Amino acid sequence: MSLLEVRKVSKKFGGLTANEDVSFSVGEAQVVGLIGPNGAGKTTMFNCVAGYFPPTSGSIRLQGREMAGLSPEQSARAGIARTFQIARTFTSMTACENVMTGALLVNRHVGKARAAALHWLRFVHLEGQADKPAASMTISEQRRLAVARALSIEPRILLMDEVMAGLNPSEVREAVEVVLAIRGLGIATLIVEHVLEGIMPIADKIVVLDRGRKIADGPPAEVSRDPVVIAAYLGDE
Amino acid sequence: MKPTTSHPLPVARMSVAAVALAAALLLPLLVTNPSSLNLAILALMAAQIGVSWNIVGGYAGQVSLGHAAFYGVGAYTSTLLLMKFGVNPWFGMLAGGVMAAVMSIAFGWSCFRLRGHYFAMATIAVAELVQIFFTNWEYGGAAVGLNLPMDKEGWAWMNFATKLPYYWLALGLLVLTLLVNFAIERSFLGYYFRAIKDEPDAARSIGIDIARYKQVALAVSAFFTAVGGSFYAQKELYIDPGSVLSTSLSIKMALVSILGGVGTLSGPVLGAVVLTVIEEMTRAGLGGTGSGIDTILYAALIVVIAVFYPSGVVGSIRSAALRLSRRMRGLPADTGAAATAERSAP
Amino acid sequence: MTFDILLQTLASGVLIGLIYALVAIGLTMIFGVMDIVNFAHGEFLMIGMYSSFWMFALFHLDPMLSLPLTALMLFAFGVLLYKLLIVRIVNAPMVSQIFTTFGLMILLRGLAQFFWKPDFRSIENSFVAGSFKLGQVQLGKPQLVAGIGAIVVTGLIYFFLTRTKLGAALEATAADKEAARLMGIDSHRMFALAWGIGAACAGVAGVLLSTFFPIFPEVGATFILIAFVVVNLGGFGSVTGAFWAGILVGVIEVMGGLLLGPEYKLAIVLVLFLGVLMWRPQGLLGKA
Numbered sequence: 103m104s105l106l107e108v109r110k111v112s113k114k115f116g117g118l119t120a121n122e123d124v125s126f127s128v129g130e131a132q133v134v135g136l137i138g139p140n141g142a143g144k145t146t147m148f149n150c151v152a153g154y155f156p157p158t159s160g161s162i163r164l165q166g167r168e169m170a171g172l173s174p175e176q177s178a179r180a181g182i183a184r185t186f187q188i189a190r191t192f193t194s195m196t197a198c199e200n201v202m203t204g205a206l207l208v209n210r211h212v213g214k215a216r217a218a219a220l221h222w223l224r225f226v227h228l229e230g231q232a233d234k235p236a237a238s239m240t241i242s243e244q245r246r247l248a249v250a251r252a253l254s255i256e257p258r259i260l261l262m263d264e265v266m267a268g269l270n271p272s273e274v275r276e277a278v279e280v281v282l283a284i285r286g287l288g289i290a291t292l293i294v295e296h297v298l299e300g301i302m303p304i305a306d307k308i309v310v311l312d313r314g315r316k317i318a319d320g321p322p323a324e325v326s327r328d329p330v331v332i333a334a335y336l337g338d339e
Numbered sequence: 340m341k342p343t344t345s346h347p348l349p350v351a352r353m354s355v356a357a358v359a360l361a362a363a364l365l366l367p368l369l370v371t372n373p374s375s376l377n378l379a380i381l382a383l384m385a386a387q388i389g390v391s392w393n394i395v396g397g398y399a400g401q402v403s404l405g406h407a408a409f410y411g412v413g414a415y416t417s418t419l420l421l422m423k424f425g426v427n428p429w430f431g432m433l434a435g436g437v438m439a440a441v442m443s444i445a446f447g448w449s450c451f452r453l454r455g456h457y458f459a460m461a462t463i464a465v466a467e468l469v470q471i472f473f474t475n476w477e478y479g480g481a482a483v484g485l486n487l488p489m490d491k492e493g494w495a496w497m498n499f500a501t502k503l504p505y506y507w508l509a510l511g512l513l514v515l516t517l518l519v520n521f522a523i524e525r526s527f528l529g530y531y532f533r534a535i536k537d538e539p540d541a542a543r544s545i546g547i548d549i550a551r552y553k554q555v556a557l558a559v560s561a562f563f564t565a566v567g568g569s570f571y572a573q574k575e576l577y578i579d580p581g582s583v584l585s586t587s588l589s590i591k592m593a594l595v596s597i598l599g600g601v602g603t604l605s606g607p608v609l610g611a612v613v614l615t616v617i618e619e620m621t622r623a624g625l626g627g628t629g630s631g632i633d634t635i636l637y638a639a640l641i642v643v644i645a646v647f648y649p650s651g652v653v654g655s656i657r658s659a660a661l662r663l664s665r666r667m668r669g670l671p672a673d674t675g676a677a678a679t680a681e682r683s684a685p
Numbered sequence: 686m687t688f689d690i691l692l693q694t695l696a697s698g699v700l701i702g703l704i705y706a707l708v709a710i711g712l713t714m715i716f717g718v719m720d721i722v723n724f725a726h727g728e729f730l731m732i733g734m735y736s737s738f739w740m741f742a743l744f745h746l747d748p749m750l751s752l753p754l755t756a757l758m759l760f761a762f763g764v765l766l767y768k769l770l771i772v773r774i775v776n777a778p779m780v781s782q783i784f785t786t787f788g789l790m791i792l793l794r795g796l797a798q799f800f801w802k803p804d805f806r807s808i809e810n811s812f813v814a815g816s817f818k819l820g821q822v823q824l825g826k827p828q829l830v831a832g833i834g835a836i837v838v839t840g841l842i843y844f845f846l847t848r849t850k851l852g853a854a855l856e857a858t859a860a861d862k863e864a865a866r867l868m869g870i871d872s873h874r875m876f877a878l879a880w881g882i883g884a885a886c887a888g889v890a891g892v893l894l895s896t897f898f899p900i901f902p903e904v905g906a907t908f909i910l911i912a913f914v915v916v917n918l919g920g921f922g923s924v925t926g927a928f929w930a931g932i933l934v935g936v937i938e939v940m941g942g943l944l945l946g947p948e949y950k951l952a953i954v955l956v957l958f959l960g961v962l963m964w965r966p967q968g969l970l971g972k973a
Binding site: 396402404449450453455456457460461464468471472474475586590593594597601631632634635637639640641642644646649 | 780781788796914955
């Protein structure tokens with residue numbers, strides 16, 4: 103049994119079907135990319151797994167435990183962490199305080215949370231900016247801060263929503279290193295991504311969605327040669 | 340420009356607090372004129388309810404414009420317990436606080452799923468309802484109000500012949516409320532409240548049950564607001580819906596924090612002092628309450644602060660101090676707002 | 686309770702409800718376009734009432750004649766308010782937005798009280814004074830005219846929004862600001878327009894009210910509260926929603942007053958409000 107099992111999940115909004123019968127799995131410490139042309143339903147699927155939308159039907163299991171329909175905070179406590187497209191760091195706080203707020207889930211004691219926060223800041227190479235107000239950090243720094251904050255709740259799986267968008271090549275490389283380091287910690291990642299050159303080289307598995315359905319599921323090399331996938335992307339031009 | 344709240348100039352914060360406390364303790368020695376002392380008491384009372392409001396409005400970001408409901412519940416609970424059952428006002432004050440905290444649960448359960456503006460509107464509606472209830476409740480004195488008995492005197496019964504004991508009590512309540520606020524700020528609650536205010540969805544993503552913690556903030560805030568209401572009743576010895584449940588009282592509670600700086604400890608205190616001074620100056624200087632000039636002045640003040648100085652007096656002072664210290668160290672004055680561009684995306 | 690009384694109450698409820706609808710339409714438009722709740726909306730109504738009063742008292746201009754003038758003045762005032770003040774807080778934190786319009790509310794009330802004194806005023810013997818009987822139901826002429834006026838103005842607004850280019854642009858901005866901007870629609874112009882129309886709606890409601898309702902500085906207070914309720918019931922941003930919800934609230938208010946006593950009229954509406962907030966926060970007619 104895999105860490106995360108998504109089975110036949112559909113999500114409808116009134117008359118609009120965002121996801122239809124999608125199934126895939128994420129194994130322990132795996133890096134799984136979720137890709138697809140615009141409007142494929144990636145972010146909707148993502149939000150279903152993270153607890154922001156309840157799926158219309160289907161099941162989402164984390165280590166066998168049913169997650170579908172749980173609230174975002176319940177999902178987080180169960181071990182699913184996530185980042186957002188806009189970093190959404192806590193702007194009234196410093197970088198360290200941002201991560202502390204997450205670490206407090208593991209340990210209510212403020213002193214211990216601070217120590218944990220510094221540890222995670224070091225992990226994303228932001229330890230020098232610990233006391234900097236989050237609001238004054240660059241976009242790339244804020245994204246890394248959000249990752250540190252998400253990791254501080256000690257999840258089993260981290261969902262990352264377009265973490266590489268808008269970054270320059272060296273920043274993309276840094277992001278890739280962080281993802282690999284997370285895998286090194288034994289935490290699985292499910293990454294929604296448009297920047298294919300970032301995700302394809304490092305993913306253990308790629309899941310491709312198009313117009314709400316899954317059209318491919320396999321190792322990156324296979325998926326990138328799959329004619330159905332190529333057609334879906336070309337059709338989007 | 341949001342002020343940082345972690346350890347900016349902690350020595351400065353502590354010394355300011357120490358000086359302020361010393362000044363407050365020494366004040367009665369210098370000010371013996373009863374009406375001036377009363378003014379000081381009013382400032383302390385305004386500060387105490389401002390600090391209470393700030394817990395939920397400033398720190399947790401849930402802007403309540405109906406907080407007078409809790410004030411009134413506190414005042415009426417302790418007063419009715421005293422008048423009808425002979426209950427000691429100290430216990431009555433505690434009971435009033437508990438009553439308000441319990442009431443806040445019903446309130447939070449129904450209204451917290453609303454965000455921002457809708458929540459503010461709901462709070463106005465609830466406060467109106469509470470006021471209508473008390474205005475028509477015969478047992479509670481209805482519109483005529485209640486006169487508190489003056490027979491028992493002394494600290495045991497919270498009833499004094501002179502103003503001075505009320506000053507000490509008001510100061511004590513303010514310090515107590517500030518200490519609780521301080522303890523919250525330094526604990527995990529402080530971080531959770533700020534997270535809820537800044538980014539509720541991100542807060543949920545790190546396991547924070549925002550409904551529960553908003554409720555905690557509201558209950559604590561309601562408790563201390565009600566305590567303020569009980570004190571008012573004991574001091575004035577007369578309460579009616581107009582004096583303890585009015586919308587203008589709700590406005591004042593929130594204004595005191597907005598003026599001084601939401602989400603800070605000293606903000607409401609400073610705001611209360613400024614507001615009390617303005618009220619007194621306009622009342623005395625411009626002759627009579629009928630003219631309403633003091634209202635116009637502090638309404639203009641609200642608008643100016645809300646538009647130009649959203650972090651209040653304290654926030655502006657902190658930003659200025661921060662800029663000054665950076666300049667003195669040879670750094671550029673502004674720490675940059677590159678990230679804020681991304682944030683203002685809809 | 687006889688059928689006559691019921692019918693009478695229903696009629697009064699509908700008529701006052703139409704006024705509530707008009708006020709609420711202005712409020713919901715501003716909200717729909719820019720996500721800001723204008724706490725000072727009741728004051729536009731108050732200013733409309735005073736405008737009508739002074740033109741009647743000083744220039745003997747009947748409210749029905751001075752109505753277009755007041756509407757234009759309030760439109761200009763709304764736009765001015767936007768350009769001077771509101772534009773600065775469009776992207777400000779929510780606390781700032783709430784307090785700006787809230788402060789404005791207190792400021793306008795204070796100014797009205799200062800310049801025009803707190804005394805209650807009324808307009809007697811205007812063109813529409815008097816009453817008449819429609820079957821078994823006694824209707825005040827001012828109330829009837831006010832109701833009709835509200836329907837006409839609502840109709841005009843609806844026509845504007847659905848049949849004109851400018852109205853479509855406004856609706857587009859309300860639906861999706863960014864998309865509208867990409868199509869070349871200037872958000873700031875739309876916001877200013879929303880404020881102008883919103884203020885004008887409330888102002889016209891004020892003029893219509895001035896023929897039978899007392900005029901005093903705090904008159905906006907009850908109406909803003911009721912307007913909130915109506916906007917919420919009808920769905921934030923929905924003009925048709927506000928129209929029907931307004932009538933509903935008017936009827937419930939008057940009926941409730943009949944059943945429980947006039948001092949509880951507002952309480953009933955507020956309980957309804959809180960009830961709807963709890964069970965269907967998007968409003969009776971809104972989308973989830």
